[in-house]
Amino acid sequence: xxxxxxxxxxxxxxxxxLRLPLSRLSRPDEIREIRLRLGxxxxxxxxxxxxxxxxxxxxxxPEQTGILxxxxxxxxxxxxxxxxxxxxxxPAIRQxxxxxxxxxxxxxxxxxxxxxxxxxTLRNIxxxxxxxxxxxxxxxxxxxxxxxxxxxxxxxxxxxxxxSGKTTILRDLSRLLGDMHKVCILxxxxxxxAVQNGIPQFSxxxxxxxxxxxxxxxxxxxxxxxxxxxxxxxxxxxxxxxTEHLLHALHTGVRIIAAxxxxxxxxxxxxxxxxxxxxxxxxxxxxxxGSGAQCGQVVTMEHWKGARI
Numbered sequence: 480x481x482x483x484x485x486x487x488x489x490x491x492x493x494x495x496x497l498r499l500p501l502s503r504l505s506r507p508d509e510i511r512e513i514r515l516r517l518g519x520x521x522x523x524x525x526x527x528x529x530x531x532x533x534x535x536x537x538x539x540x541p542e543q544t545g546i547l548x549x550x551x552x553x554x555x556x557x558x559x560x561x562x563x564x565x566x567x568x569x570p571a572i573r574q575x576x577x578x579x580x581x582x583x584x585x586x587x588x589x590x591x592x593x594x595x596x597x598x599x600t601l602r603n604i605x606x607x608x609x610x611x612x613x614x615x616x617x618x619x620x621x622x623x624x625x626x627x628x629x630x631x632x633x634x635x636x637x638x639x640x641x642x643s644g645k646t647t648i649l650r651d652l653s654r655l656l657g658d659m660h661k662v663c664i665l666x667x668x669x670x671x672x673a674v675q676n677g678i679p680q681f682s683x684x685x686x687x688x689x690x691x692x693x694x695x696x697x698x699x700x701x702x703x704x705x706x707x708x709x710x711x712x713x714x715x716x717x718x719x720x721x722t723e724h725l726l727h728a729l730h731t732g733v734r735i736i737a738a739x740x741x742x743x744x745x746x747x748x749x750x751x752x753x754x755x756x757x758x759x760x761x762x763x764x765x766x767x768x769g770s771g772a773q774c775g776q777v778v779t780m781e782h783w784k785g786a787r788i
Contacts, residue, residue, distance in 0.1 A: 488581025503536025513609035582612035582673030619651035633763025634735035644775030657684015699724035
């Protein structure tokens with residue numbers, strides 16, 4: 480497996496007071512998260528451990544004091560990730576995160592501004608979490624070898640907790656499938672392909688087409704109609720409209736590969752929208768990824784209808 484961190488894509492969004500110490504770390508490519516909390520030290524997550532960063536570029540225990548995050552630092556980061564056009568990013572801000580270059584995701588925490596019982600925007604940003612994307616070529620090869628035959632007749636649903644590697648596995652499956660089949664990626668949040676000026680920042684297969692920023696319900700309908708894919712790949716399955724379009728895609732012969740948040744396969748199968756898709760036999764295989772030390776590893780796999788693989 481070849482691993483490429485996207486940390487260098489994320490660093491330019493940070494002000495010099497934060498960016499330079501991070502660039503001085505002995506192994507910056509091991510950073511999985513950069514956490515900024517107002518009035519508290521900047522922290523990085525390397526592997527499964529948290530560290531505070533000093534101005535000299537050293538990692539020290541999290542209870543010690545490093546570089547304190549100030550209001551100007553947070554405001555500078557926020558303007559940078561919004562490309563100095565906060566208004567144009569309101570839909571993403573309402574969801575709580577913005578996807579930046581390299582497919583890195585910046586989670587936002589602050590005070591919600593409500594209008595008509597919905598979040599309109601955020602103000603007084605108090606913390607940010609830069610989740611650093613990585614390309615892991617070959618990470619899905621073992622899984623692919625186990626499900627290759629099943630994908631001839633049905634789809635695949637990948638479940639896991641946050642930060643369990645679902646998006647990374649989806650990317651590598653796209654690469655493997657896209658070199659042999661027509662694949663469409665529905666990348667509503669820009670995380671899978673991280674398209675920049677029309678060019679994906681990851682290896683996704685030679686026959687892969689990307690619908691970047693499309694709401695999944697619209698993208699599903701358009702992809703089936705105009706690109707005649709053999710496989711559709713999408714991230715988190717959401718509302719009723721998306722479910723209906725997935726069902727429609729099934730009736731055209733397209734096989735679906737999707738992801739979903741869940742703590743277990745049992746929990747996954749209790750979600751109403753997922754249950755509806757399972758009952759319609761959209762997915763042939765269900766896969767549960769581990770977290771923590773088992774991040775990206777398949778811990779449970781089963782055929783739908785209950786037969787263990």
